[in-house]
Amino acid sequence: MVLPPNVSEADFSAALGEFRSAVGADWVFSSDADVALYRDSYSIYWGEPEERVASAAVAPATVEEVQQVVRIANKYRIPLYPISTGRNLTYGGSAPTLRGSLVVDLKRMNRILAVDEKRHFALVEPGVSYFDLYNHIRERNLEVMLDVPDPGWGSPVGNSLDHGVGYTTAPFRDHFGSHCGMEVVTAEGEIIRTGTGAVPNSDNWQDFHYGAGPTIDGLFAQSNFGIVTKMGFWLMPMPEAYLTGTVTVPRYQDFDPLIHEVSYWEDLGLIGMPDYGSPIGGGFFAPPPAALAALMASGWPSIDALERFVGVEARPAWSVRLHFYGPEETVRANWQAAKRRFSGAIPGAAFQDGEFLRLPIPPEQEPTLPDKPRLGIPSLEVFAMVARNPSTANDPADGHADFFAMIPRKASAVWEAARVMFETYREMDTPAPYNPFSTPINYYSRCFIMAAVVPTWRDPARNSRSRELFARIMDRCAERGWGCYRTAPAFQDQLARTYSFNNNALLRFREKLKDSIDPNGILSPGRYGIWPASMRNTRA
Amino acid sequence: MVDRRSILKLGAAGVAGALVGMPLPVLGAARAGVSGTLFRAVFDGRFEEAVAFAGELRRRGVVTASAGPDLATLWYGDLQARLRRERAPIAGLTDRATLFCLEELARSVGMRVAFRIDHLIDDRGRVEHDPVGPAAILAAARTLPAESGFGREIAVLASRFDWRQRRDAAALKRTGPFSPENKTALVSWAIA
The missing domain is CATH 3.30.43.10 (Uridine Diphospho-n-acetylenolpyruvylglucosamine Reductase, domain 2)
Structure with missing residues (x-):
């Protein structure tokens, strides 16, 4: 023991x-x-x-x-x-x-305390999984849609407290951002309710999140200031329809106007998480096509060289798949409007119609869906999809640790991040799953993510090397001002140190809170770099 | 297109304001012994050995279930409700990803892997068995055929396994969900 x-x-x-x-x-x-x-x-x-x-x-x-x-x-x-x-x-x-x-x-603690299909919220305990909540909604034919992570076996409370994300429109796929009200047991054993939950006899705890005075909900996410025992979430009204369409653009330098236009739709709240891709680049995990590998043999190519390469390949340089939710009339109209705007902004933009589905999805249709989480349906299919591992085909890892560089939504940042990742992997003599056509993830609507997925093993020697690679990636990204939004406990101290403005003033403030709120340091010591005073000098 | 799925490939009537307040079924007693009857046999229908495993257990009266492409259907639609009420042993012959998921899910009902035998099958059909678990399992694994036919024997083994025997942590969380591409990687397992 x-x-x-x-x-x-x-x-x-x-x-x-x-x-x-x-x-x-x-x-x-x-x-x-x-x-x-x-x-x-x-x-x-x-x-x-x-x-x-x-x-x-x-x-x-x-x-x-x-x-x-x-x-x-x-x-x-x-x-x-x-x-x-x-x-x-x-x-x-x-x-x-x-x-x-x-x-x-x-x-x-697995009670679903409320699901309101008219005011569009849920109130749950921490042991409720996305599957539990989804089944509760489906069995009662409630007209609300969940936003779920993938895989969906976690809980809304735990996922949101770890700043987890989903796939639908921006207000909902930021799971902590869509919470409204929480109940917390403090380190001293007292119960707090936030927002209007603090008003005795309130019946709108899940309607208004601020209450009055300073909001403290954020103190309980990625932290160690309390144990959350109830949490409310705003839900999306069940849309009538879901429609997808893909936009492709011909030139390498079309990426920036493509991003700009997608951001227009994203920031209006008219689309779900966009899927960026590159028909020419080979995909995130696949090795680059032979011609691209040859182009990269002598180093990272210039923009001009890449533009010529795209011209020779005669395929679109970039793509993005858009996801529309809403009444049938509006999703169809929005897709038509998107075609008009993209065409006007980017000469040569082309379009491919995608899926059209009426919602809610009948249960018998669910198994045939190619991407359930996009429709708010939790799934574990991702594990069947990953049974074979394309990056270490014959020597598969046992797991992975993920690093997410948070970068601005612009092409130059994506290209720089891909290059930094590529060079960092190469420094470690590790195959780099990045090339000039690598694309970002848009979990958080206002920010791009460049992901690094580092293998983990049951083998200490290989884990040592993975840790070195992971730490180096984090340092290289921090040097360029790119933070990371969450990481494994093994790297949380290092991550906290990258948020170091003004001599780590943010961390020092959190430590003051910790010392006051949890004087014995009993709650999750060290989580996200916040150590209690008794351990601070020896641990962090 | 890059999203969570892609990342994992590398390595994973209104109630209008009223409190529903209905707790989900109470979890199975955490320490109560597991009953001796095999509750489910889980198999992966893509593999002949797994189909043979299921066929033999079906013949012995055990209810079988296909793992399917989304394990959620099996766990949340079938196993979880029963195992929350009362724990009961399940066994399987599947790919590693299925065992990986079921092992993680089983913690919520206080169940764990009792034994596992990894089977690596090369392109000539030769099988390498790698058992972990009680001595009886290790001994039995030595007699498994090094080619086709082991699925049925695993079924017999699972049907005779003494679920009450003391278990240690050796068989827990041996590997992740991933499998090599140059060999077929199957795993026989029991969770109790």
């Missing part, structure tokens, strides 16, 4: 006894086999002394039991690490940030 830091075996044993009294003996897990279930399947420290493993786990069923768990933890100075479903793989999964923490598994 791994003990919590600075806690004796006798005290830990006594604490486990009190946890059993609080939540029931069946819901305290301390055997090696039970605790092993909480290991992070994608850990980049798998099997090493630094692997973030739990000391034990406890599964409260009510907010009152959560309060008791917190009070016992304070008494014995036991670090807690709350999880909802614990399936945010690549970001730590069910494993704690600090080795020896006690996982607070909120899986039993």
